[in-house]
Amino acid sequence: MNRITQLLGVSALALALAACNSGSSFLSTGVPAPEPEPEPEPEPPVLTTQFRVHHASADAPAVNITVNGENFLENVDYQQSSGVASVDEGTYTVGVDAILATGDVATVIGPVDLDLDGDMRYEIFAVGRVDDESLEPLIVANEVSDVTAGDARIQVVHGVPGAPDVDVYLTEFDVALEEATPAATLAYQEFTPQVSVAAGDYQVRVTVAGDTEALLFDSGEIALPDGADLVIAATLNIGSNSGDRPIVLLLADGEASSILYSVDTGADIRVVHAVADAPNVDVWVDDAVAIADLPFLGFTPYVNLPADEYRIRVTPAGAEEPVVIDVPALALDNGLQASVLAVGSLTDGTINPAVLAFSNRRVSTEAIVRIVHASPSAGEVDIYVTATADIEDAEPAFAGVDFDAEELQTTGNVSLPPGEYYVSVTLAGTKDIAIGPVFLELVGGGLYTAVAVDADGGGLLPQLILLDDLAADDD
Numbered sequence: 001m002n003r004i005t006q007l008l009g010v011s012a013l014a015l016a017l018a019a020c021n022s023g024s025s026f027l028s029t030g031v032p033a034p035e036p037e038p039e040p041e042p043e044p045p046v047l048t049t050q051f052r053v054h055h056a057s058a059d060a061p062a063v064n065i066t067v068n069g070e071n072f073l074e075n076v077d078y079q080q081s082s083g084v085a086s087v088d089e090g091t092y093t094v095g096v097d098a099i100l101a102t103g104d105v106a107t108v109i110g111p112v113d114l115d116l117d118g119d120m121r122y123e124i125f126a127v128g129r130v131d132d133e134s135l136e137p138l139i140v141a142n143e144v145s146d147v148t149a150g151d152a153r154i155q156v157v158h159g160v161p162g163a164p165d166v167d168v169y170l171t172e173f174d175v176a177l178e179e180a181t182p183a184a185t186l187a188y189q190e191f192t193p194q195v196s197v198a199a200g201d202y203q204v205r206v207t208v209a210g211d212t213e214a215l216l217f218d219s220g221e222i223a224l225p226d227g228a229d230l231v232i233a234a235t236l237n238i239g240s241n242s243g244d245r246p247i248v249l250l251l252a253d254g255e256a257s258s259i260l261y262s263v264d265t266g267a268d269i270r271v272v273h274a275v276a277d278a279p280n281v282d283v284w285v286d287d288a289v290a291i292a293d294l295p296f297l298g299f300t301p302y303v304n305l306p307a308d309e310y311r312i313r314v315t316p317a318g319a320e321e322p323v324v325i326d327v328p329a330l331a332l333d334n335g336l337q338a339s340v341l342a343v344g345s346l347t348d349g350t351i352n353p354a355v356l357a358f359s360n361r362r363v364s365t366e367a368i369v370r371i372v373h374a375s376p377s378a379g380e381v382d383i384y385v386t387a388t389a390d391i392e393d394a395e396p397a398f399a400g401v402d403f404d405a406e407e408l409q410t411t412g413n414v415s416l417p418p419g420e421y422y423v424s425v426t427l428a429g430t431k432d433i434a435i436g437p438v439f440l441e442l443v444g445g446g447l448y449t450a451v452a453v454d455a456d457g458g459g460l461l462p463q464l465i466l467l468d469d470l471a472a473d474d475d
Contacts, residue, residue: 273294451463
């Protein structure tokens with residue numbers, strides 16, 4: 001028993017000594033014990049950051065976004081947003097590369113080093129213009145946070161170069177502006193903080209700062225849904241009605257983006273008489289003559305019509321009968337840019353209206369060409385676009401393009417590098433030239449449209465109706 005007590009006493013003494021001086025022990029050797037290794041510090045969590053790119057430059061081509069020299073986002077076009085991308089926080093070299101008509105790219109912004117902090121979302125806007133070398137990035141940074149339940153969150157950016165300072169109103173629908181207070185007053189490149197409002201129906205209006213009668217944009221009644229997290233950028237309206245309503249809103253919400261036109265923007269429409277064997281015609285909109293005595297090969301300038309449904313009729317000039325074209329309900333949406341062509345043959349009873357909706361945005365780095373096949377007699381054709389008039393060894397740019405009065409065939413918008421070209425149209429599969437070679441000197445920002453139609457009175461050889469910048473050259 002005593003032996004056990006003695007052992008316990010020694011053990012207790014050893015523990016007490018260890019507790020008093022855990023860094024050394026003299027129990028066996030009298031030499032201090034080594035210091036214990038410190039516990040490694042835990043690695044701090046890697047935070048992520050978010051960014052999104054918005055194309056707000058009206059005359060810039062589609063772009064790629066590079067991060068550290070590699071493509072990160074591709075083919076972001078005007079009035080589009082890229083969607084939200086996530087990366088680890090840190091410093092990144094970011095650049096914007098314009099996609100040229102050749103398929104090559106040219107760096108137009110940066111590269112710049114950006115310090116991207118964690119738990120932040122960066123909105124990167126390409127603003128300004130290419131033609132005056134004012135293109136630059138505008139960066140808006142916000143902490144990442146959830147939208148409060150029952151609310152919508154909005155942030156507004158003024159991205160229209162050359163536009164005046166503006167007042168932005170967010171009101172219930174149809175409240176008189178004279179009775180409202182601006183939610184914000186912004187100059188170009190200024191932006192609001194993130195603002196939460198109760199989800200519901202609202203009206204957004206933008207005026208020249210200090211002048212409620214100088215209305216630049218009116219959304220009409222729109223819904224801001226529960227949980228929406230909207231970045232709203234004012235961008236340039238590129239339609240012919242832009243003088244009256246110069247602003248289009250680019251809306252970005254998460255991965256989606258869309259554009260919102262002023263409710264009174266209307267549609268830009270022109271009419272082209274492309275029926276070779278038809279007389280001069282009147283074009284009726286609803287029950288009134290809108291265009292009188294339009295001859296074959298004739299066309300109107302763009303006319304702005306309020307967004308609505310219209311009945312369109314075509315009759316011989318000065319007469320109400322016979323009706324050779326009757327469209328009971330042609331829907332025209334805000335922002336539509338379209339050419340309405342009367343095509344086919346009166347003799348064959350195939351006259352038909354063709355509505356071609358082409359974007360008329362001009363891009364400073366390229367020329368835009370579109371060719372329309374509206375010649376019933378020519379049949380299937382090949383279209384050549386070459387550097388010289390000689391097509392002997394050339395391949396067609398567009399092969400086997402046929403005439404179809406019901407669904408008119410076109411090249412669509414074709415982007416070409418500025419320069420000198422020849423356009424030739426041949427019977428399909430042959431080098432037998434039906435039209436051309438037509439010499440074109442194409443400039444950056446140019447818009448060139450040609451409509452192939454029959455000879456006067458019908459039949460071959462076909463000829464061209466020249467529109468847009470080609471019509472100006474023809475003058």
